[in-house]
Amino acid sequence: MMNSIEIMKKVQDIFIDILEEPSIRLENETTANDIEDWDSLTHIQLIVEIEKQFNIEFKLEEVQGFRNVGEMCECISRKLG
C-alpha cells in the first residue's frame, strides 16, 4: 500500500517524464498555473500515464475536476485503497 508521499513522488516523476522538465516539484497546492507546459492537451497524456503506472482508471468527471495536484493524488489514493 502506497502512502501519500510515495504517490506524490510517483506522480511527480510522471510529470517530469511527460513534460520533459526535470525541475518540476509538485505539492498539493500545485495547479496548471504553476507548470508552464501543463495544459489541456498534456493533461490527457499525464492522466493516461498515471492510469497506466498506478493501474487505475479515472472517470471523465474526475479527470475534468482536479483543481490541483493534491486532489489528483487523493483520488489515486482512494482508487488504490
Add this chain to the structure above:
Amino acid sequence: MIDIVDEILLKISSKSPMHCKLLRKNILSLDSESRKTAADYISTFLTVLPEVGVVADIDKSIDAYLGMVNMVMGEQLYFAKYGKYRYSSFDEVEKLVYSNIGYMTDYMIGLGLSQFLWYNHHQLFSFFKETIGRCKGAEYLEIGTGHGFFFMEAIKSGAFQRYSGVDVSAASLRLTKAMVSKFVNKFDKYVLINKDIFKFDDEPIYDFIAMGEVLEHVEHPERFLAQIRNLLKKGGKAYISTCANAPTIDHIYHFASIDEIRSMIKQSGFSVESEITISVDNIPEEKWEDSKTNLTYAAILT
C-alpha cells in the same frame, strides 16, 4: 483593444483555465493577418447563428464549445486505453450525433469556434487558403460545407467562375449561406445543394473539388475518393483533409498512420501534389509511429 478572440479566451479562462492555457498558446502563434481573419470569421459566425435558428449567445456558444472539448477528452482516454475509436459504424453515430438535433447544434458551434482556436484546424485553413490562391478554373465543388468557412474562403479567392457546395445536412447549408451573405454582397455565382454526393451525375465537370474532414466520418472513405475522381475534370485538383489516431465521438474510420492515408489516396488513382501533416500534441516526427500520435493531414491531389 479587446476583440472577439480575447473576449472568448477570457470567458473560457474562468470556466476551464487549463484549456484556456492551450488556446492562448495557439492564438499567440498566429501572425497579425491570421489573427484578424480569426476574429472576423468568429465574429460573423456568432452573428449568423441566430439567423439560422440557433439560439446561442456568446456564453452558450462557449458552453457548447467546452462540451465538445470534454467529449474529445473522453474519446482520447478511450483511445489511449483500447487503441481504437469507440464507434465504427455510421448507424451508431447517426443515432447518437447526427440525428440528435440538440447535440448536433452544440457540436456545430464547437467546431466553428475550434476552426480558429485550435492550432491544427487553423493550419489546415492556411494550407487551403494558400492552395486556392494559386488555382484558377471554371467550376469549384465543395463536398460537406459544414460551417461554411472553407466555402467562404474559396469564394473570396475569386479563383473560379462558379462555386457549388453540397452537403447532406440542410442545417449546414443554411449556415454556409448565411456566412456567404455576410461577406459577399449580391454574389450570385454559387449554388448550395442538399444532396448525397453519390447521387450526382458522374460527369467530370469540376476543376477543383474540396472535401475537408469527411473521410474519417464514413465507413468506406475509398468510395468518396473514387467519387471525387469521377467528378473531377482531367487535369483538375482536389483538396482533402483527414486525420490519423484522432478520436472524437463521430470518427469511425481509423487511419492508424499517415502512410495508410497516402496508400488509400494512391489506390484511388490520385497523386499527392503537396501535403501537410500536423501533430496535434506537438510530438516530434520520429515518435509518430510508436506513440500513435494524433495527426491532422491535408493534401492536394491530382
